[in-house]
Amino acid sequence: MLSVQSIFKKIVTVAKKEDTPVYVVGGFVRDYLMDVDQKKDLDFVVVGSGLEFAKKFDSAVKKIGSLVEFPEFDTARYVWGEGEKQIILEFAGARSEKYKKSSRKPAVVPATLEEDLSRRDFTVNAMAMKVESAAVLPLRRGGARRAEGSDVVIDPYNGQKDLENKILRTPLDPDVTFSDDPLRMMRAVRFAAQLGFFIEKNTLESIHQNRDRLKIVSAERVKEELFKILACPQPSIGLGLMFHTHLLDLVLPEVAKLDGVEEIYGHQHKNNLVHTFKVVDNIAERSDKVLLRLAGLLHDIGKTSTKKFIPKTGWTFYQHEHVGKKLVYGLSRRLRFSKAETDYLAKLVRWHQQPISLMDDGITDSAVRRLIVNLGEELNDLLVLGQGDITTGNPLKKEKRLKNYDRLKKRIAEVLEKDKLRAFQSPLRGEEIMELCRLKPGPTVGKIKKAIEEAILDGKIPNEHEASKKYFEKIKKEYLTRAEGWEKIK
Numbered sequence: 001m002l003s004v005q006s007i008f009k010k011i012v013t014v015a016k017k018e019d020t021p022v023y024v025v026g027g028f029v030r031d032y033l034m035d036v037d038q039k040k041d042l043d044f045v046v047v048g049s050g051l052e053f054a055k056k057f058d059s060a061v062k063k064i065g066s067l068v069e070f071p072e073f074d075t076a077r078y079v080w081g082e083g084e085k086q087i088i089l090e091f092a093g094a095r096s097e098k099y100k101k102s103s104r105k106p107a108v109v110p111a112t113l114e115e116d117l118s119r120r121d122f123t124v125n126a127m128a129m130k131v132e133s134a135a136v137l138p139l140r141r142g143g144a145r146r147a148e149g150s151d152v153v154i155d156p157y158n159g160q161k162d163l164e165n166k167i168l169r170t171p172l173d174p175d176v177t178f179s180d181d182p183l184r185m186m187r188a189v190r191f192a193a194q195l196g197f198f199i200e201k202n203t204l205e206s207i208h209q210n211r212d213r214l215k216i217v218s219a220e221r222v223k224e225e226l227f228k229i230l231a232c233p234q235p236s237i238g239l240g241l242m243f244h245t246h247l248l249d250l251v252l253p254e255v256a257k258l259d260g261v262e263e264i265y266g267h268q269h270k271n272n273l274v275h276t277f278k279v280v281d282n283i284a285e286r287s288d289k290v291l292l293r294l295a296g297l298l299h300d301i302g303k304t305s306t307k308k309f310i311p312k313t314g315w316t317f318y319q320h321e322h323v324g325k326k327l328v329y330g331l332s333r334r335l336r337f338s339k340a341e342t343d344y345l346a347k348l349v350r351w352h353q354q355p356i357s358l359m360d361d362g363i364t365d366s367a368v369r370r371l372i373v374n375l376g377e378e379l380n381d382l383l384v385l386g387q388g389d390i391t392t393g394n395p396l397k398k399e400k401r402l403k404n405y406d407r408l409k410k411r412i413a414e415v416l417e418k419d420k421l422r423a424f425q426s427p428l429r430g431e432e433i434m435e436l437c438r439l440k441p442g443p444t445v446g447k448i449k450k451a452i453e454e455a456i457l458d459g460k461i462p463n464e465h466e467a468s469k470k471y472f473e474k475i476k477k478e479y480l481t482r483a484e485g486w487e488k489i490k
Helices: 004-018 027-034 050-060 113-118 159-165 174-180 183-195 201-216 219-230 235-244 247-251 272-286 290-298 320-334 339-351 365-388 395-419 430-437 443-457 465-481
Strands: 022-025 041-046 066-070 075-080 087-093 095-098 107-110 128-130 308-310 314-316
Touching (some): 004 041, 004 050, 022 027, 022 113, 027 128, 041 050, 050 087, 095 113, 183 201, 183 219, 183 247, 219 235, 235 290, 272 290, 290 320, 290 339, 290 365, 365 395, 365 443, 443 465
Parallel strands (some): 041 087
Antiparallel strands (some): 022 041, 022 128, 075 087, 095 107
């Protein structure tokens, strides 16, 4: 596998042969100046045809990687390697882009390097280096050499100064930048969360003013950017910015509606939005799984419509988990989630309250079995969500509840070991039931299987074949008398 420096040197060779200026731009330059690990994606601007240069590069490296061409934009992507070792090179001709109000598809025209940099999202990403310079620089600058490289950076919009001050601003008027590509508003939020930067005041106000432009962006791109925000070390930073700029109203209005506190007769409920953001951060401390963090973001969305004040009881949110599950299916269609993603999120939202009800010392093995069977492979994630849901500021209460979760985990492990429930289903299979009862495939077979499974979950019989068969002999007459005529083998 070639190093980044080796790739630069090969590009230099091709650039000299073709007498074509080539620059590395964007994230590489930013990360180099910040002295952080380089990402695996490299963006190059070619003063000339980006597509034709990519073809020459492909030939020069003897077509080791995979070249993907985008002739309508004069760009190409070169994919080198696989998995974690994969490096993606993007080649584009220096260009400017003209947008129509109603579309995200730009008209592309050739331009100078500076004009190309001006269309970038933020000043910290609007810097470039000649590839010849990048090829001889160390990948990490290392403290004492922090000034190294500043002389070779092409920086027409003062990106280096903004890096030093940890500020995100757009190279041009932010209204122009965000109107051209509205997804940049979510990218601003994401970079602020990822890098620990502040969004400059005018830029922040522009996000708020132009937020409705996000409606023209495809659901797939919005979803991808949302996932990147959730993947940040502290997702609440990005989520908070989305809320305050009202981007959250557009992307996940179900979550935004959780904001607010009502008071009746001196009784208040907690701000469910603040609570939700804390839950997501708590999960982020325990898991890198983005979909689990999203489940945390959605777990209480049913509370808005189920909120009710009952005298002498206070505020209730009865069955909010069931309502939340239904809402998950709606927002999943809107954001183009896959079926697997939707089912996962719906299951965790539906069951997120269940572990709490199992904390009592007197809870039966039957209840624990049902939790194990209902959640299946998502059980561990549900427990992480449940622990993250503990946001009380009272340290004694928090410690007690976390200990309760530890007890529940131990209890689950014991029941799993004892009852062999990891891949639970009736030990008496449908084919055997049909043979013993002389039945065709039909509802009666399924009912008998279900009855056996329920008996196991209730602790009436052990999870074993012989015990299941004996129980079947006890109940088969009842079910056979109710079977339809067409189900019976004559």
